[in-house]
Amino acid sequence: MTSTDSNSSFHALPRRIVVLGTGGTIAGQAASADDNVGYTAGQVAVAQLLGAVPALRRRSEEGWSIESEQVAQIDSKDMSHAVWRRLAERVQVHLDRPEVDGIVVTHGTDTLEETAYLLQRVLAPAKPVVLTAAMRPASASQPDGPQNLADAVTVAGLDGARGVVAVLAGKVWLGGEVRKVHPYRPDAFDAGDAGPLGHVEEGRLRVLRDWPTGTPLGLQVLAADIWPEVQIVVSHAGADGRVVDLLMEAGVQGLVVAATGNGTVHQELQTALLRAQSAGVAVVRALRGGSGCIVPTGHDLVPDAGALTAVQARVEILLRLLSRRA
Structure with a gap:
């Protein structure tokens, strides 16, 4: 697929986006704003994270509705099967709402590739489900979370977007391919040989590949106790x-x-x-x-x-x- 600008109808109508919080570094706090590694993950509520992003306030002024729900509040290194099941269930609940255009999941970076893969295989949604995260805590002097969150909402609101993707450091990765490749730098993810789906640039998405597709396994696959x-x-x-x-x-x-x-x-x-x-x-x-x-x-x-x-x-x-x- 050739590179195209997916933003042509982006501002045509206000969008309704649901943001589901699970914790992670993006919600982390350290004692000092200069400390990017000695923090405690999963400290800031997702509603508070949203309120701290100016770009999302502007979206609200444009008529967008951005809802939030706290599904979990953990360090993603401690991700469990129980949280996976609850997250998948809550994502499906909001996907089934006809008025919802897209979903964003705030997540820790350590197990993001596992959660993204699971959600894509189980749900393979016709609407966008966008995972985002941060490599620096919310308390950092230059946190990367706010921009990643703004970009994730942008992608979740695009016409034609579908499937599970991850948005980090201005790049969009397919949920079935994304993986963490660096322990520290903000641009810590790639997709092996596959490359990104696209780049988010000043509120617009430049698409390089097709959106993910697939046949969903369905939530029943996760029902076992x-x-x-x-x-x-x-x-x-x-x-x-x-x-x-x-x-x-x-x-x-x-x-x-x-x-x-x-x-x-x-x-x-x-x-x-x-x-x-x-x-x-x-x-x-x-x-x-x-x-x-x-x-x-x-x-x-x-x-x-x-x-x-x-x-x-x-x-x-x-x-x-x-x-x-x-």
Whole structure:
């Protein structure tokens, strides 16, 4: 798809946007405005975050309706299956409201790629669901959250926007591809080899790719009270199969191995993984780091996750196992 300006009908009518807060650095507070790392995440209510963004006040003056709801207030490193289910349910409730044009989710950066992947696979919405976050707390002297939040609302209000995306540092990423690649800088996300969907520039979106599509699994897939046990193990120098054997004893149902090279796995670890696979455990290889995609060799003994990160592959296995119960 060629680059186009998606903003031609953006201001035609006022929009109704729902912002769902889950905490994260974007809602974090530190004792000093100069401290960008020693903060406590999830301290500022989402309504307060919205009130501190001048661009959103201007939207309200233009007739936009921006609602807010606090779904959770956590550091996203502590994201749980229970919060995922509640968030997905609340997103669906607002998607079903005909007057709502788009939804924004404020989130922590640490597990954003997992939540974005899950929401896209479960909901695949026809309206935009936009995740946004920050690398600096709300208390910072130069926080990145307000601009990210303003940009996210912009994208959520676009005509023709759909699917789950993430808006961070002026870039729009597909929810099924986005991943965190840097621990500190504000521009901390990319999508491997795929590139962004577009760039937000002064309240306008320059589109480079198509909006995400897909067939939703549906909320019923998340209905189980107890979710399957799916864990990640890492292949590395000196790896062996003991951790796999211990996880098998604990009743694990799915395993992702973060593999070296083109999906290669230490021979001792692979032997244990093959035992697990033979016992009915869902096993998949994912890239340990970096960009690219595992290229099948034709004689692979363990299936691969393509271009998914290990944590995205874990969510995929989790959803497949849950789908069998639904």
